[in-house]
Each structure stands twice: as C-alpha cells, then as structure tokens.
Amino acid sequence: DTPSSTTPQQASTTSPTFKPTVASTMPTISASNEWSPLRSLLIGRASHSLFPSEPPHMTRATMPSAHRSQFRSLNPFPAHIVAKADEELDNFARVMTERFGIKVYRPREVDWAKTNMGTGGYTGAMPRDGLMVVGNTMVEACMGWGCRRDEVEDAYGGFLQMIMQEARERGESVRICRAPKIVGRDSVYDGLLDLPDGDPDEHVDVGVHGPNESSEMGWAINNTRPAFDCADFMRFGTTIIGQLSHVTNRKGVDYLRAVIPEPYTVELLNTTDDHAMHIDATILPLRQGTLIYCPTRVTEEELRRHEVFKNWDLRPLPWNPEEETDEEDDGPPRYMCSKWLVLNAMSVDEKRIVVEEKQERFARWLEQEFGMEVVRLPFRHVNSLGGSFHCATVDLVRGES
Ligand code: ABU
Structure with missing residues (x-):
C-alpha cells in the first residue's frame, strides 16, 4: 500500500536535536495498545498556535466558559505561553530520548495564521487528535473542525512521507490512510449555525446526531460526512474503544471501522460527558488489566459491558479534580480543557x-496504589493550549524489541 499523493513538505520534520538512538530493527510504526514499552514517538510543536476559530455553538459545547471570548479567528495564544509550551515540549522530547532511549520525531514549524487559505489553523502541539497508529496502519482523522482541516498535511505531511519512505526501504508492510479531502463548502455544521445565541455560558444542546444511549444531549456537528478526532479512540489490543463527541460522529466511526486493518474492531463507550471532545481525559489505562476512569463521565457498569474490560481492575479517580483548588490553579489558564486533564x-x-x-x-496515588514510577515533567503551558502528554504525542511504536 502507498499513501495518497501529498505535497512534499518544505522543511525537515525531524528535529536535528533529537536524532534516533535505537536499533534499526524496530518497525517504523506498530502499536496495539497504550501501555507496551514505547519505542518511537511523535511529539508536537506549539509555535504560532492560534485559538481555534470554530462557530460559537461549537466553542460553547466544548470549551470552558471562562475564556471563550478569546476564541476568535486568527487570535494567537499569548506569546509567553506558546514560548514556554515549546520549552516544555522540547524538554519532554529530550527526556524521552535521553532517559528512555525512545526515538522521537518532531513536526515542522507551521505559521498557523497563514494556513487554511488565510482563515487560520489551530496548533501543531496536539498531534494525537489528527493521527493514530493501529497495528501497521497510520490513520489520519477526518477532522470535524474546519480550522483543523489541513493540520495533518501542514504539520505532519512531510513526516508521513518520511516514515513511508523508511518503511519502503526496509521492506515493511505499512499503510497510511490519509483523510479524504473536502474541496469547497463543508456540510458538517449545516442546520447548526443559526442556533439562537443564548447565554454564552450555557451548554449548547442541538440534538442533531445524538442523543447517545446514556445522554439526552445532542452534538455540535451533524452526521452529513465522516468526522472524528483520533483522540476520541484508544487501543486495547484488537479492540479500539471510542466515543461519539462534539467532534466525532457516527459516519466518522464507520469510516474508522472501514480503514483499520483486520482483526481490529471499534466499540463505542457510552459516556455521560456533555462537553465530550476526546476520550483521553475520561479513561487512562495504566497497563494490561488496570484502568483509571473519570466517574462523572463513565460508569463501571458501562465499562464492564465491553468484553475487553471483563477482568480488569477498573478504578475511578477517588476525588473530583473539578472540586479541587490546588497549586495548578496558579498556572496559565486552561483555555480549552477541564481539570480532568489530569488523566491525560x-x-x-x-x-x-x-x-x-x-x-x-x-x-503519589499512582505510586502508592499501583506501584507506578511517575516521571514528573513541567507541561502546564502545553495544557493551556489544549492537552497534556497524551494529547501532545502519537505513539508510533509500542512493544518489546
Ligand atoms: N483534549 C483533551 C481535553 C479533555 C478534557 O478537557 O476533559
């Protein structure tokens, strides 16, 4: 298989600072879960990040109310936050390479104000939303947000060509499924844009392709074309667990089912998150058989409904981070995330x-309750842009060498 044709990137996608340090016997891409030894990793880049310019009903549905007024087309995140976020990402990459011997790739720097034919993009700091490895296949998301339509090509297109080339030279069977291009008007907000403005702090309830089985709410996108962010899915062996959300619709799930290799399957978790956008602050698998979850977004009963979790130790986080005032509150604003980002x-x-x-x-809870070794790294400025360590990465190879 070959990738669909793409425009070659203008710049190298591998940071010269982080040269691969691992043996060449490692596959180019291969991952079937979220916890096997990490051997190759893509880490995002924050430079030039802009507040996403999606319509108000989407911002109301997915973003914390405190900072929504800043979500305007071409409005950059504060420069000092972006600069610090890049320092945190560089440091994270250095630690992964030097302490753990993980091969690290970085995306090219993109001026997001100049993308999307001048209407602006969002960020290169959250690659998890746009890309996912399933076995030997890299899947590109069919993103719901218009401002992210070109994100994968702009930031990671050259990287995708490079890993395809590497795989070819090594005779590996690797597939890259690029998302279909929408040329012209996108229909994904049809029927949703003329909603009354209402209270800007109120959650939008549009009922277009919802409700799901456990929530009466509706979604901020319709189901006229496939839409999904990869961060709405997680790998648990050959079962991929995902959710419908304000950026993932049923056609998106069907599309994903159609492109992943056999024997992988997708099962949907019925979450009760009215602001659902990405499953990776709702569930966190620590290892085979152990999963932490957010009990206000999903129940143990719902998790147990899935065969893959039958004999798992399923643990709710025993406190609600939303109710906590802690030292994190002194940090930069979490413009786009809830405090459940702790699970990311x-x-x-x-x-x-x-x-x-x-x-x-x-x-401390992970250390004491699960015997984990916790690597503590600064990341609050990356958090400010919309995600934490899971969001800011794409694991390319997981598994024993
Ligand atoms: N992009 C992950 C954010 C999830 C959350 O705020 O809960």
Whole structure:
C-alpha cells in the first residue's frame, strides 16, 4: 500500500536535536495498545498556535466558559505561553530520548495564521487528535473542525512521507490512510449555525446526531460526512474503544471501522460527558488489566459491558479534580480543557508514566496504589493550549524489541 499523493513538505520534520538512538530493527510504526514499552514517538510543536476559530455553538459545547471570548479567528495564544509550551515540549522530547532511549520525531514549524487559505489553523502541539497508529496502519482523522482541516498535511505531511519512505526501504508492510479531502463548502455544521445565541455560558444542546444511549444531549456537528478526532479512540489490543463527541460522529466511526486493518474492531463507550471532545481525559489505562476512569463521565457498569474490560481492575479517580483548588490553579489558564486533564498522562511502559509535575496528588496515588514510577515533567503551558502528554504525542511504536 502507498499513501495518497501529498505535497512534499518544505522543511525537515525531524528535529536535528533529537536524532534516533535505537536499533534499526524496530518497525517504523506498530502499536496495539497504550501501555507496551514505547519505542518511537511523535511529539508536537506549539509555535504560532492560534485559538481555534470554530462557530460559537461549537466553542460553547466544548470549551470552558471562562475564556471563550478569546476564541476568535486568527487570535494567537499569548506569546509567553506558546514560548514556554515549546520549552516544555522540547524538554519532554529530550527526556524521552535521553532517559528512555525512545526515538522521537518532531513536526515542522507551521505559521498557523497563514494556513487554511488565510482563515487560520489551530496548533501543531496536539498531534494525537489528527493521527493514530493501529497495528501497521497510520490513520489520519477526518477532522470535524474546519480550522483543523489541513493540520495533518501542514504539520505532519512531510513526516508521513518520511516514515513511508523508511518503511519502503526496509521492506515493511505499512499503510497510511490519509483523510479524504473536502474541496469547497463543508456540510458538517449545516442546520447548526443559526442556533439562537443564548447565554454564552450555557451548554449548547442541538440534538442533531445524538442523543447517545446514556445522554439526552445532542452534538455540535451533524452526521452529513465522516468526522472524528483520533483522540476520541484508544487501543486495547484488537479492540479500539471510542466515543461519539462534539467532534466525532457516527459516519466518522464507520469510516474508522472501514480503514483499520483486520482483526481490529471499534466499540463505542457510552459516556455521560456533555462537553465530550476526546476520550483521553475520561479513561487512562495504566497497563494490561488496570484502568483509571473519570466517574462523572463513565460508569463501571458501562465499562464492564465491553468484553475487553471483563477482568480488569477498573478504578475511578477517588476525588473530583473539578472540586479541587490546588497549586495548578496558579498556572496559565486552561483555555480549552477541564481539570480532568489530569488523566491525560502518557505511559512509557507498564510501570512508568509521565505526569504533569504539579499533579502531585495524582502522582503519589499512582505510586502508592499501583506501584507506578511517575516521571514528573513541567507541561502546564502545553495544557493551556489544549492537552497534556497524551494529547501532545502519537505513539508510533509500542512493544518489546
Ligand atoms: N483534549 C483533551 C481535553 C479533555 C478534557 O478537557 O476533559
């Protein structure tokens, strides 16, 4: 198989600072879960990040109310936050390479104000939303947000060509499924844009392709074309667990089902998150058989409905981070995330996990309750842009060497 044709990138996608340090016997892409030893990783880049310019009903549906007024077309995130976020991402990449011997790729720098034919993009700091490895296949998301339509090509297109080339030279069977291009007007907000403005703090309830089985709410996109972010899905062996959300519709799930290789299957978790956008702050698998979950978004009963979790140790986080005032509140604004972002940690392997350094209560709980070795790294400025370690990465290879 070959990737669909793309425009070659203008710049190298591999940071010269982080040269691969691992043996060449490693596959180019291969991952079937979220916890096997991490061997190759894509880490995002924050430069030039802009507040996403989606319509108000989408912003109301998915973003915390405090900062919504800043979500305007071409409005950049504060420069000092972006600069610090890049420092955090560089440091994270250095630690992954030097301490853990993980091969790290970085995307090219993109001026997001100049993308999308001048209407602007969002960020290169959250690659998890746009790309996912399933076995030997890299899937590109059919993103719902118009401002993210070209994100994968702009930031990671050259990287995708490079790994395809590497795989070809090594005779590996690797597939890259690029998303179909929408040329012209997108229909995904049809019927939704003329909703009354209402209270800007009120959650939008549009009922277009919802409700799901456990919530009466509707979604901020319709089901006229496939839409999904990869971060609405997680790998648990050959079962991929996902959710419908304000950026993932049923056609998106059907599309994903159609492009992933056999024997992988997709099952949907019925979550009760009215602001659903990405499943990786709702569930966090630590290792085979152990999963932490957000009990206000999903129940143990719902998790157990899925065969893959039958004999798992399923643990709700025993406190509600939304009700906590802690040192994290002194940090930069979480413009786009809830405090459940604490669960957006990234496993190095079944014993080691990367957690934001100010999340000390969570880190200690993982150490004491699960015997994890917690790698504490600064990431609050990346958090400010919309995600934590899981969001800011795409694991390319997981598994024993
Ligand atoms: N992009 C992950 C954010 C999830 C959350 O705020 O809960």
